[in-house]
Amino acid sequence: MGNKWKVRFHTFHKYSALLxxxxxxxxxxKYRRSVLGYLWSVLNPLLIMIVLTVVFSSMFQxxxxxxxxxxxxxxxxxxxxxxxTQSGLKSVTNNAAxxxxxxxxxxxxxxxxxxxxxxxxxxxxxxxFIVMIATRTTFHWTLVYLPVIILQVYVFxxxxxFLLAALQVMFHDMEYIYHAxxxxxxxxxxxxxxxxxxxxxxxxxxxxxxxxxxYVASFRDITLAGNMPxxxxxxxxxxxxxxxxxxxxxxxxxxxxxxxLYL
Amino acid sequence: MPQNIxxxxxLSIRFNLGNIKVDNLKEFTIRRIKHxxxxxxxxxxxxxxxxxxxxxxxGLIGTNGSGKSTLLKAITGILKPYKGTIKxxxxxxxxxxxxxxxxxxxxxxxxxxxxxxxxxxxRKFMEEHFDEIVEFAELQRFLxxxxxxxxxxxxxxxxxxxxxMVAPEILICDEVLSVGDASFRKRCNARMxxxxxxxxxxxxxxxDINSVVKLCDHVLWLDHGEVVMQGxxxxxxxxxxxxxxxxxSYARKKKxxxxxxxxxxxxxxxxxxAGLFGSVFADQAKKAGKSAVVIDRRDHIGGNIYTERxxxxxVHRYGAHIFHTSDARIWRYINRYCKFNRFxxxxxxxxxxxLYNLPFNMNTFSKMWGVFTPEEAQAxxxxxxxxxxxxxxxxxxxAGEHILMPDELEALAAARAAEAAAAAGTDAAAGAGAATxxxxxxxxxxxxxxxxxxxxxxxxxxEEQAIALVGTDIYEKLVKHYTEKQWGRPCSELPAFIIRRLxxxxxxxxxYFNDPWQGIPVGGYTQIIESMLSGVPVxxxxxxxxxxxxxPGKFRKVIYTGPIDEYFDYQFGHxxxxxxxxxxERLLKPxxxxxxxxxxxGPEVPWTRIIEHKWFEYGKDLEGQDIPTTVISRxxxxxxxxxxxxxxxxxxxxxxxxxxxxxxxxxxxxxxxxAGRLGTYSYYNMDQxxxxxxxxxxxxxxxxxxxxxxxxxxxx
Numbered sequence: 001m002g003n004k005w006k007v008r009f010h011t012f013h014k015y016s017a018l019l020x021x022x023x024x025x026x027x028x029x030k031y032r033r034s035v036l037g038y039l040w041s042v043l044n045p046l047l048i049m050i051v052l053t054v055v056f057s058s059m060f061q062x063x064x065x066x067x068x069x070x071x072x073x074x075x076x077x078x079x080x081x082x083x084x085t086q087s088g089l090k091s092v093t094n095n096a097a098x099x100x101x102x103x104x105x106x107x108x109x110x111x112x113x114x115x116x117x118x119x120x121x122x123x124x125x126x127x128x129f130i131v132m133i134a135t136r137t138t139f140h141w142t143l144v145y146l147p148v149i150i151l152q153v154y155v156f157x158x159x160x161x162f163l164l165a166a167l168q169v170m171f172h173d174m175e176y177i178y179h180a181x182x183x184x185x186x187x188x189x190x191x192x193x194x195x196x197x198x199x200x201x202x203x204x205x206x207x208x209x210x211x212x213x214x215y216v217a218s219f220r221d222i223t224l225a226g227n228m229p230x231x232x233x234x235x236x237x238x239x240x241x242x243x244x245x246x247x248x249x250x251x252x253x254x255x256x257x258x259x260x261l262y263l
Numbered sequence: 264m265p266q267n268i269x270x271x272x273x274l275s276i277r278f279n280l281g282n283i284k285v286d287n288l289k290e291f292t293i294r295r296i297k298h299x300x301x302x303x304x305x306x307x308x309x310x311x312x313x314x315x316x317x318x319x320x321x322g323l324i325g326t327n328g329s330g331k332s333t334l335l336k337a338i339t340g341i342l343k344p345y346k347g348t349i350k351x352x353x354x355x356x357x358x359x360x361x362x363x364x365x366x367x368x369x370x371x372x373x374x375x376x377x378x379x380x381x382x383x384x385x386r387k388f389m390e391e392h393f394d395e396i397v398e399f400a401e402l403q404r405f406l407x408x409x410x411x412x413x414x415x416x417x418x419x420x421x422x423x424x425x426x427x428m429v430a431p432e433i434l435i436c437d438e439v440l441s442v443g444d445a446s447f448r449k450r451c452n453a454r455m456x457x458x459x460x461x462x463x464x465x466x467x468x469x470x471d472i473n474s475v476v477k478l479c480d481h482v483l484w485l486d487h488g489e490v491v492m493q494g495x496x497x498x499x500x501x502x503x504x505x506x507x508x509x510x511x512s513y514a515r516k517k518k519x520x521x522x523x524x525x526x527x528x529x530x531x532x533x534x535x536x537a538g539l540f541g542s543v544f545a546d547q548a549k550k551a552g553k554s555a556v557v558i559d560r561r562d563h564i565g566g567n568i569y570t571e572r573x574x575x576x577x578v579h580r581y582g583a584h585i586f587h588t589s590d591a592r593i594w595r596y597i598n599r600y601c602k603f604n605r606f607x608x609x610x611x612x613x614x615x616x617x618l619y620n621l622p623f624n625m626n627t628f629s630k631m632w633g634v635f636t637p638e639e640a641q642a643x644x645x646x647x648x649x650x651x652x653x654x655x656x657x658x659x660x661x662a663g664e665h666i667l668m669p670d671e672l673e674a675l676a677a678a679r680a681a682e683a684a685a686a687a688g689t690d691a692a693a694g695a696g697a698a699t700x701x702x703x704x705x706x707x708x709x710x711x712x713x714x715x716x717x718x719x720x721x722x723x724x725x726e727e728q729a730i731a732l733v734g735t736d737i738y739e740k741l742v743k744h745y746t747e748k749q750w751g752r753p754c755s756e757l758p759a760f761i762i763r764r765l766x767x768x769x770x771x772x773x774x775y776f777n778d779p780w781q782g783i784p785v786g787g788y789t790q791i792i793e794s795m796l797s798g799v800p801v802x803x804x805x806x807x808x809x810x811x812x813x814x815p816g817k818f819r820k821v822i823y824t825g826p827i828d829e830y831f832d833y834q835f836g837h838x839x840x841x842x843x844x845x846x847x848e849r850l851l852k853p854x855x856x857x858x859x860x861x862x863x864x865g866p867e868v869p870w871t872r873i874i875e876h877k878w879f880e881y882g883k884d885l886e887g888q889d890i891p892t893t894v895i896s897r898x899x900x901x902x903x904x905x906x907x908x909x910x911x912x913x914x915x916x917x918x919x920x921x922x923x924x925x926x927x928x929x930x931x932x933x934x935x936x937x938a939g940r941l942g943t944y945s946y947y948n949m950d951q952x953x954x955x956x957x958x959x960x961x962x963x964x965x966x967x968x969x970x971x972x973x974x975x976x977x978x979x
Binding site for chain 2: 021025099104260
């Protein structure tokens with residue numbers, strides 16, 4: 001048993017260079033493709049935020065004080081999760097040509113997608129801080145907790161990615177099914193509306209079974225309210241993250257030797 | 264002895280074909296609900312062995328889909344073995360397919376690092392070797408443009424440069440050097456040769472046989488996942504090319520035949536079964552100017568006489584077939600199609616730690632009892648027989664049975680005759696002095712009754728019958744266990760009629776057959792069938808029902824050589840057969856048992872015999888060279904169940920009656936003729952099959968093949 005883990009660790013170490021190269025590639029390609037480069041990654045959320053603020057702010061003005069920041073906190077985290085899982089879903093199938101020709105631990109590709117999305121998210125936080133400044137939002141000390149939240153979303157997204165990547169290999173229509181799921185998921189997460197507007201029962205359901213609620217609510221606590229997230233949010237966030245990771249890794253490990261037959 | 268760098272033992276790789284086709288959830292769910300999920304297995308590699316020593320260069324050849332790439336993938340670790348083991352003791356550098364490791368959007372510089380990382384090299388290591396790679400690939404000027412703008416040759420250069428930057432312990436090369444311009448190929452080859460001389464082990468897959476012969480010192484030939492041959496490159500490659508030529512002409516004939524069948528052409532005859540009977544008939548039909556189409560359910564022609572060549576050995580896939588005949592015309596006829604050797608069937612029998620010659624002859628007796636003359640042998644056998652019979656009679660008397668004495672026989676016969684005469688109202692004619700056999704018959708005793716001084720012995724089962732014929736020693740050593748293995752029951756429980764004769768030969772002659780002509784076609788039986796069927800359209804892998812449904816009205820008459828009960832959908836039940844099963848094995852040694860056929864007559868092993876196919880042709884290939892390997896088939900008798908390969912009809916009452924019922928139905932089918940071993944439910948030797956086919960040809964076609972006509976007339 002110990003030997004098996006030793007071999008695994010050794011393999012991971014050997015391919016960590018590849019992981020770095022893959023993450024670098026994703027980042028480079030993302031910012032190379034356009035003239036505006038990095039600026040685009042900041043501009044994009046800003047523009048969307050402006051549009052949504054114009055459309056929705058009057059609708060929810062009563063309940064929400066700082067609508068632009070409220071909106072952006074939700075979007076930053078949800079986009080992180082969505083981008084990570086959607087690219088993670090295809091991480092194995094997109095590298096079929098390579099996996100068919102040479103031995104590479106398959107999880108490297110899934111891991112690299114979640115990681116590069118995280119790096120990208122950190123970059124785009126620039127937009128978030130610009131909005132905070134523009135809306136004269138107070139920078140609370142609780143913001144130092146932000147990396148923990150990002151790490152939580154990372155662990156969660158990674159778990160979901162492993163599960164999806166394995167399913168996508170076997171069922172090529174997973175992509176479309178997941179697209180429908182994530183759209184529904186987005187509306188079921190209080191991103192641009194206040195949770196309190198929903199009927200009580202629905203509120204309760206979202207609070208208990210939507211993992212993204214935990215992360216978004218935590219993020220809002222440390223930015224808007226200026227206090228640390230409640231213990232329920234912290235523990236719940238980690239539990240969701242590790243549960244997703246455990247399930248994802250389990251399914252991926254179980255099926256990985258069969259991938260080659262479907263690629 | 265140094266360890267091998269690669270050891271592949273009994274490797275099988277399995278794919279699940281059923282699953283591969285269903286790759287989306289929608290279909291999966293639908294099929295789940297409809298219970299249509301198939302799990303069809305497909306073995307991409309079957310029991311492959313490969314042992315590579317450090318520094319060797321192995322070429323892998325075979326047609327597309329033969330399993331070459333699968334084997335490389337298994338060695339690389341991409342595919343996991345289904346059965347067997349793989350041990351690799353060295354670092355592998357896979358030569359990746361062109362551009363597969365590259366990202367089209369990245370520049371060459373970035374791709375070098377990415378590709379290096381794919382191969383497991385660290386960034387630092389890549390930086391050190393960067394210049395060297397760029398220099399070899401000659402891409403200095405384009406380092407910073409995206410690789411999507413590169414030509415395929417440039418990509419190949421880059422890929423090769425990265426993969427071979429350090430000499431790996433094992434280099435795997437799957438059809439990569441076929442691109443790039445001449446000068447680059449030259450440099451690639453030079454680099455590979457340098458690596459080879461530097462001790463790198465190479466696994467090389469290519470369809471370019473010339474490059475395989477040039478680069479490699481060993482070659483492995485795979486076909487349908489199995490190793491056909493391995494060894495010296497020039498030998499293996501030339502055998503492979505020869506097979507390719509043949510396959511190509513087969514494929515062309517197959518295509519042409521299909522076109523003919525699918526055209527509007529109508530045939531006089533549909534011959535079902537491309538075995539010896541069907542082929543002889545089709546050949547005669549062709550010569551008589553009639554059109555025939557031959558179909559066979561199996562994927563090859565020849566029926567049970569089909570031979571396939573493995574390592575230059577003609578393997579009798581459906582059991583040993585030795586041609587022998589006492590009809591000169593049949594011998595002449597078959598020799599038109601092929602040259603026969605002077606093979607004489609002289610099997611030996613092994614039992615326990617002893618070995619005897621077959622058939623039972625003076626060599627057998629001499630070894631068994633140390634006797635030299637036929638009289639001594641005869642005396643020994645007679646002594647054992649009479650001792651046994653006396654013992655059995657004594658036992659029966661004790662059990663209160665009445666034993667008929669020889670002197671009572673005549674009286675009994677007369678009495679029976681009188682009874683019969685009285686019943687028929689004629690005079691009794693059985694007189695004194697009639698032969699014993701006639702007396703036995705007249706007395707109403709079975710024809711296996713034996714008259715001895717102690718009384719008349721009627722064997723009740725196979726054991727008693729056999730010992731009464733050959734005595735105890737021969738029975739115990741050579742008959743008992745063999746027969747029990749054949750029938751799966753003790754001899755004392757088998758009916759006596761199975762053995763009526765056990766020929767004993769009181770000469771020193773090991774020739775199994777009594778026929779004056781005997782031999783094996785040099786190069787196997789399949790070529791005979793091929794030449795009989797040349798010019799006749801043949802569809803293999805096609806069964807009668809499918810064909811008749813697909814092409815109704817395509818043929819005037821049917822010659823059906825398949826199982827008669829199957830034709831009538833088993834409406835009265837299945838006809839039974841005795842069947843045998845073969846376990847064929849290729850061995851890496853030149854000689855396994857020193858004889859084509861060795862019977863195992865003892866209880867120690869479950870098989871009844873082992874055939875070592877190469878000795879049918881004296882262990883030589885077609886060029887007269889000794890063959891370094893051998894192929895053996897262990898033969899097992901099996902109880903036949905519907906769906907198994909039918910071999911020998913069972914000629915007991917129940918089956919004969921059943922056959923008669925089918926025959927009645929067959930008579931009503933005016934345009935279908937049932938023929939051959941399965942069509943008439945009777946066992947024929949090959950020469951008899953030919954004669955039967957001639958008879959049918961004469962009746963159907965009115966052909967005038969001189970020798971044939973004469974032979975047929977005589978036999979009728």
